[in-house]
Amino acid sequence: xxxxxxxxxxxxxGQAFRWTKVDGIWQGIASGQKLSVKQDNIEPIKENPFWSxxxxxxxxxxxxxxxxxxxxxxxxxxxxxxxGIRILNQDPWEMVISFILSQYNNxxxxxxxxxxxxxxxxPTTLNFPTPNQLLALNPEKLNSLKFGFRDKYVLxxxxxxxxxxxxxxxxxxxxxxxxxKELEKIVGVGKKVAACILLFGFHRFDSFPVDIWIKRAMDKxxxxxxxxxxxxxxxxxxxxxxxxxxxxxxxx
DNA sequence: CACCAGGTGGAAC
DNA sequence: GTTCCACATGGT
Numbered sequence: 529x530x531x532x533x534x535x536x537x538x539x540x541x542g543q544a545f546r547w548t549k550v551d552g553i554w555q556g557i558a559s560g561q562k563l564s565v566k567q568d569n570i571e572p573i574k575e576n577p578f579w580s581x582x583x584x585x586x587x588x589x590x591x592x593x594x595x596x597x598x599x600x601x602x603x604x605x606x607x608x609x610x611x612g613i614r615i616l617n618q619d620p621w622e623m624v625i626s627f628i629l630s631q632y633n634n635x636x637x638x639x640x641x642x643x644x645x646x647x648x649x650x651p652t653t654l655n656f657p658t659p660n661q662l663l664a665l666n667p668e669k670l671n672s673l674k675f676g677f678r679d680k681y682v683l684x685x686x687x688x689x690x691x692x693x694x695x696x697x698x699x700x701x702x703x704x705x706x707x708x709k710e711l712e713k714i715v716g717v718g719k720k721v722a723a724c725i726l727l728f729g730f731h732r733f734d735s736f737p738v739d740i741w742i743k744r745a746m747d748k749x750x751x752x753x754x755x756x757x758x759x760x761x762x763x764x765x766x767x768x769x770x771x772x773x774x775x776x777x778x779x780x
Numbered sequence: 781c782a783c784c785a786g787g788t789g790g791a792a793c
Numbered sequence: 794g795t796t797c798c799a800c801a802t803g804g805t
Contacts, residue, residue, distance in 0.1 A: 542786060543786095560788095627786080629784090630786050630787085631785090631786080631787040631788065632784095632785060632787050633784080633785055633786080633787090634784075634785040634786085635785080635786070636785095637785080637788080638785090677788095681788085715788090715789080716787090716788065716789085717786050717788085718787060718789080719787090719788090720786070720787060720788090721786085721787070721788085725788070737786070738786095739785095739786035739787080740784095740785075740786075740787085742786080743787070771786075775786090
């Protein structure tokens with residue numbers, strides 16, 4: 529088992545919604561920066577501090593994976609299915625909106641919603657909108673995005689973050705339980721969405737999002753125990769290997 | 781065409 | 794405190 533970055537596994541495992549693969553080239557935008565990169569040459573990532581951090585190249589996944597493998601044979605299967613997954617360092621605000629949109633939705637449509645949002649707010653740069661840009665969307669444009677019942681949730685998030693009623697910097701200083709409570713001040717952010725925001729936007733490896741797939745996995749293989757109890761401080765990373773394994777790894 | 785999706789808020793027990 | 798249900802829409 530070596531410690532590498534697999535772009536297919538990392539960018540297509542449900543943690544990021546703004547990457548597309550065209551002719552073998554992964555293209556994406558994060559924090560106003562653009563990247564085109566191929567698996568057989570990831571130098572552009574290694575030599576750029578922003579992208580190195582984004583792809584979490586400083587974290588020792590080898591050690592973490594070996595610890596998780598020792599916990600259970602299923603975890604070993606899950607890790608061996610997609611050993612090149614890494615948890616990205618994504619923008620917290622973008623994660624708030626993206627995972628509000630993720631609820632009761634499928635990944636393919638989440639991607640199109642998020643990309644349409646960027647297209648309609650920043651047609652030339654395709655950057656993710658700021659809270660103000662989101663709040664400035666007129667009703668016709670917002671309606672055209674077809675967020676459905678999530679409209680009011682997205683707006684509540686933008687409003688509370690814009691006004692500082694939910695402070696993303698402050699959240700960085702909080703315990704996992706306090707941080708979760710703070711994020712849940714936003715209407716439409718419950719336990720699961722908060723956990724995703726903390727794991728993918730705040731790099732909190734101790735956050736364990738439980739969606740329908742992870743619920744199935746924990747019931748099926750871990751006697752319904754909690755992820756925190758089974759996997760400890762790296763539960764969030766374990767969760768991502770398990771998520772990809774139970775969704776894509778069983779009938780192949 | 782049914783069935784389902786990286787859930788949540790709110791009403792009803 | 795727990796359980797039940799509506800929710801907008803489109804992918805498969």
